[in-house]
Amino acid sequence: MTALEFTKGHGTGNDFVLVRDPDGRLDVSPDQIRYLCDRHFGVGADGFIRAVRSASHREGDDRAEWFMDYWNADGTPAEMCGNGVRVYVHFLIAEGLVSVESGDSVAISTRAGIKDVLVDAHEYTVDLGGWRLDEERLVTVPGLDVARPGLGIDLGNPHVVCALAHDGELDALDLARAPRLDPVPPNGANVEFVVPRDPLVADGIAEVRMRVHERGVGETLSCGTGTAAAALAFRHWGGPGMPDDWRVEVPGGSLLVSMYPVGDVEHVSLSGPADLVYRGAVELPQGLGDATQR
Numbered sequence: 001m002t003a004l005e006f007t008k009g010h011g012t013g014n015d016f017v018l019v020r021d022p023d024g025r026l027d028v029s030p031d032q033i034r035y036l037c038d039r040h041f042g043v044g045a046d047g048f049i050r051a052v053r054s055a056s057h058r059e060g061d062d063r064a065e066w067f068m069d070y071w072n073a074d075g076t077p078a079e080m081c082g083n084g085v086r087v088y089v090h091f092l093i094a095e096g097l098v099s100v101e102s103g104d105s106v107a108i109s110t111r112a113g114i115k116d117v118l119v120d121a122h123e124y125t126v127d128l129g130g131w132r133l134d135e136e137r138l139v140t141v142p143g144l145d146v147a148r149p150g151l152g153i154d155l156g157n158p159h160v161v162c163a164l165a166h167d168g169e170l171d172a173l174d175l176a177r178a179p180r181l182d183p184v185p186p187n188g189a190n191v192e193f194v195v196p197r198d199p200l201v202a203d204g205i206a207e208v209r210m211r212v213h214e215r216g217v218g219e220t221l222s223c224g225t226g227t228a229a230a231a232l233a234f235r236h237w238g239g240p241g242m243p244d245d246w247r248v249e250v251p252g253g254s255l256l257v258s259m260y261p262v263g264d265v266e267h268v269s270l271s272g273p274a275d276l277v278y279r280g281a282v283e284l285p286q287g288l289g290d291a292t293q294r
């Protein structure tokens, strides 16, 4: 049995088990990812991130040296993770795998394309790229008496954003199980519940509060792409005159979302902290198979 060395990190409480595997020698199975992310029997995390060179992963894009091999806690791969990619760059720097100074950007290959992450002391800003509106779905969740409309937003990964009237409604939600979506999205979705601050806009920045049920995970303390989806949906509903800068408060902290044109496309960025908490080594139990060398 081999011990798997890992680092535990988080971005506003959205937490990850990160492992370094520059040459793509590790083969960590979905069962092993479920074990690692289990909060009772394993290390515990919302997601698993393998740091592998793009050249050593079939989904990697060689225009970026590093690929973020991101998996949800239930052992399913995801296209993108806005908190994860910021923590990932912090991890690459801490491990000496990239060398950057404050003010530099690092390009990261993800299943949703290449994302540039700007490093600024302890704050990381990821350009999530373009986005698109998706269809509306009815959202049913314990704690809300009737189903509410939710707006689909695609950021490489799928989101459905549901506006609530006040903090009381948000606090009453039971997100222990996945909200029901109608029609059912073909690939599932992360579902964000959002309440506007009163006033919504102060000093040119709009502010909302959000809770999220993440696809493949459950309720989490934060979801970076989810905060971007929340801001985009509220700006869409608010119409012309809405600001392009949004502060989104989540249970684990707060994140800044900004929208800006890049050529003909509108991009959206996400800024916030990234923290590494501890390192360790874990032996994967028999029966799950070892994280073996390829």
Ligand SMILES: N[C@@H](CCC[C@H](N)C(=O)O)C(=O)O
Binding pocket: 014, 047, 072, 078, 079, 080, 081, 082, 083, 084, 157, 158, 190, 214, 215, 216, 217, 222, 223, 224, 225, 226
């Ligand atoms: N927490 C992430 C999103 C992680 C992936 C998500 N659960 C999915 O399946 O799309 C974020 O910070 O964006």
